[in-house]
Amino acid sequence: MRMNKRHEGQEMIKMCKWMASVGLIVGIALFLLSFIANAYNKDFFLTIVSLGIIGASMVMFGFGLFMGLLIETYQRDSTENV
Numbered sequence: 001m002r003m004n005k006r007h008e009g010q011e012m013i014k015m016c017k018w019m020a021s022v023g024l025i026v027g028i029a030l031f032l033l034s035f036i037a038n039a040y041n042k043d044f045f046l047t048i049v050s051l052g053i054i055g056a057s058m059v060m061f062g063f064g065l066f067m068g069l070l071i072e073t074y075q076r077d078s079t080e081n082v
Contacts, residue, residue: 009072016064023057
């Protein structure tokens with residue numbers, strides 16, 4: 001069952017919120033783990049990876065929000081012109 005075209009942008013925003021939330025939780029968990037596992041984390045590899053995951057989640061959220069708003073705006077403009 002396909003959703004109404006009017007709500008496609010909101011679906012994209014919801015999906016990107018979910019993906020960003022999971023990425024932030026994993027990134028923060030790894031970041032906190034990097035302080036506990038000092039002997040394993042000699043070159044700060046775990047810290048760098050966790051900060052990369054957090055940054056990627058924020059970029060994914062921003063991109064998804066931009067695309068969702070773009071879809072909503074485009075559909076609103078195309079229905080007004082008809």
